[in-house]
Amino acid sequence: MTDPTFHRRRIVQMLAALGALPSLAMAQGGWPSRPIKVVVPFPAGGALDTVARALSEPMQQRLGQSMVIDNKPGAGARLGTEVAAKSPGDGYTLLVATPSSTSVALALVPGLTYDPMKDLVPIANLAEIINVIVVPAPRPYRNVAEFVTWARQQNRPITFGTSGVGSADHLGGEMFKLKTGLPMEHVPYKGGGLAMADLATERLDVAFATQAAAGPMLASGKVRAIAVTTPTRSKLLPDLPAVSETVPGFGMSNWAGMFLPKGTPDRIRDRLFKEFAEVANMPAVRETIARGGMEVKVSQSPQEFSRQLHEETQVWTALVKALDLKPE
Structure with a gap:
């Protein structure tokens, strides 16, 4: 006859092993394991909202988790950007932003409550807003x-x-x-x-x-x-x-880019870059974004997007100083 104590020990061991599975999955890079929030610092129906929604459905299929659009407009897009910048760097908060709350805000707004260059991790410039x-x-x-x-x-x-x-x-x-x-x-x-x-x-x-x-x-x-x-x-x-x-030297880049909060592991950033780059170039996604007055133009790498942000900040800082511009 089988010892009942043996069965109890086996059941306890199996339950313990099952309980360890989520931790093991995370240790082995099992992100994502729950829905991902996408902060859009503009109202629903706008250009940035169009980009976020066009990308979310195919991204959900690729990542195996839902992507929840969270519209947080206000303060020239700085409200939603700050919310994302101050979120945990665990890969479950994304931000779709434009220069207005990143490179421009850093040049224009004194006492900005977040630093776009330090508090945000660039993933990719995804589309040029025409x-x-x-x-x-x-x-x-x-x-x-x-x-x-x-x-x-x-x-x-x-x-x-x-x-x-x-x-x-x-x-x-x-x-x-x-x-x-x-x-x-x-x-x-x-x-x-x-x-x-x-x-x-x-x-x-x-x-x-x-x-x-x-x-x-x-x-x-x-x-x-x-x-x-x-x-x-x-x-x-x-x-x-x-x-x-007609006017030599004139050129203004207005774009929609994707970011993560600081502290997000590089492996998550790199996975998202790969997926977003492929999804953005899907014909149906390109068509939807084009209808919103934008042209898909994906950065070659997160590092390239980071360099672009630094260069643009210098340009906007010089312009703001030259014209003595003040925020609202």
């Missing part, structure tokens, strides 16, 4: 050279509307002002859509808006795009010249 120079349709200028000529003939400052101080469209306008020497006056709005409405009725002279924000007014025919602000022409809008073709 900004366009937009003008009222009834105006006579149809390209950048004609606009500059027209502007010099006016006996007043040229007004440009933006979605707020420190936004990409604001800094694009300020860079254009610096490079051309035009007398330009910044008119900030609480959102790009409001600026487009006033541009359409000629209350403004020009805007440096995202393609997504300008899209409805462009489709209505009330405004006209005359150039892209990207350093070179965009594949999405190949017929539009880059501003740099």
Whole structure:
């Protein structure tokens, strides 16, 4: 007859072994073992939200865990960015961000409550957000050279509307002002859509808006795009010249990138880079992102994205100092 004590010992040993499985899995690199939160520091329905949602479904299939989108808008995207930056570096919090709350914020906002270069781990620049120079349709200028000529003939400052101080469209306008020497006056709005409405009725002279924000007014025919602000022409809008073709040295990079909180292991960062790079180039994902006014452009490595952030911060810092810009 089998000893009952032997059976009890075997059951205890088996339960102990089962209890050790999660720890063993983690020790062997079993991440992820639970849902991953993706912080989007902008409202639902915007460009960044589009990127996050386009990537989340195929990423869930690859990682075997759900990805939960957490929209946390506010304070020029700094609110959600701070939440992500101060989260544990365990691989279960991601951040989709733009220059406004990273490289620009570091240059523009004194006393920033987080350091984008120290508190965030760059994974990849995933998409370029296309900004366009937009003008009222009834105006006579149809390209950048004609606009500059027209502007010099006016006996007043040229007004440009933006979605707020420190936004990409604001800094694009300020860079254009610096490079051309035009007398330009910044008119900030609480959102790009409001600026487009006033541009359409000629209350403004020009805007440096995202393609997504300008899209409805462009489709209505009330405004006209005359150039892209990207350093070179965009594949999405190949017929539009880059501003740099007329204004040498002008080039503004506005992007959507993915980050992790500091302390996240390199193996998790590297796995995410590999997966995001492959997912972003899926035809269906590229198409969805393109409809949001963005072009998929993935960094060659996390290190390349990190270098880009450092270089951009130096550019924005110089611009902020030259123009004595202040945050809202």
